[in-house]
Amino acid sequence: MSSRKLTFNIFRYDPNNPEIAPYMQPYSLEETEGMTIFVALNQIRESQDPSLKFDFVCRAAICGSCGMLINGKPGLACRTLTKNMPQVITLMPLPVFKLIGDLSVDTGSWFRHLSLKTESWIHTEKEFNPNAQEERMDNNEALKIYEAERCIECGCCIGGCATANTRDDFLGAAGINRVARFMVDPRDERSDKEYYEVVGSHEGAFGCIGLMACDDNCPMELPLQMQLSFVRRKMALIGFKV
Numbered sequence: 566m567s568s569r570k571l572t573f574n575i576f577r578y579d580p581n582n583p584e585i586a587p588y589m590q591p592y593s594l595e596e597t598e599g600m601t602i603f604v605a606l607n608q609i610r611e612s613q614d615p616s617l618k619f620d621f622v623c624r625a626a627i628c629g630s631c632g633m634l635i636n637g638k639p640g641l642a643c644r645t646l647t648k649n650m651p652q653v654i655t656l657m658p659l660p661v662f663k664l665i666g667d668l669s670v671d672t673g674s675w676f677r678h679l680s681l682k683t684e685s686w687i688h689t690e691k692e693f694n695p696n697a698q699e700e701r702m703d704n705n706e707a708l709k710i711y712e713a714e715r716c717i718e719c720g721c722c723i724g725g726c727a728t729a730n731t732r733d734d735f736l737g738a739a740g741i742n743r744v745a746r747f748m749v750d751p752r753d754e755r756s757d758k759e760y761y762e763v764v765g766s767h768e769g770a771f772g773c774i775g776l777m778a779c780d781d782n783c784p785m786e787l788p789l790q791m792q793l794s795f796v797r798r799k800m801a802l803i804g805f806k807v
């Protein structure tokens with residue numbers, strides 16, 4: 566492979582040091598075989614600039630920490646190969662989330678708020694018995710839950726969403742997907758009417774304007790618009806009755 570000289574234009578800003586305005590800093594790096602944006606960022610930090618901030622944990626598209634705008638499109642740094650990118654690569658932090666510094670954002674607080682708002686736990690009257698045998702579940706139902714559980718909370722669907730970028734009360738595709746996960750769970754005893762209180766508004770299922778960026782940007786290829794249609798249909802039926 567003939568190696569290319571890559572240029573990384575990286576957003577720099579430290580919210581704790583607001584007297585220095587945000588700017589783009591260029592770095593040059595020799596491309597190596599199998600290089601990902603994650604590898605490149607580590608090399609830049611090790612050999613050129615130890616002050617560069619970005620997040621990662623797993624390096625394997627599991628933890629969701631390394632979401633960022635890669636040439637304007639939300640994606641995972643650890644999963645994006647530089648060989649599929651042009652020679653000049655621009656990296657910006659994901660919008661919507663609180664900026665920690667440079668490419669590092671706080672998705673944790675956003676998702677914690679989402680969990681509380683959607684009450685992301687099984688609601689049941691059944692008393693918990695630690696000695697009880699595991700309950701069996703229909704395989705198709707388990708698969709539906711598993712599909713929604715594949716979300717790694719990277720925030721790429723939120724960063725690319727026009728509604729989430731203009732309204733901070735919108736649950737976004739990750740939130741609607743989370744609600745869908747509990748709706749299909751036979752152990753959750755919430756009624757559709759109770760779900761309507763959570764998601765039957767413009768903050769929830771009716772806030773999406775259908776630009777499909779969540780589907781386009783999800784690194785896990787979750788069927789986010791399908792989940793939205795599922796929740797929206799249910800909520801529309803309840804809405805007519807309310």
Ligand code: FES
Nearest residue numbers: 624626629631643
């Ligand atoms: S480092 Fe975990 S998803 Fe990229």
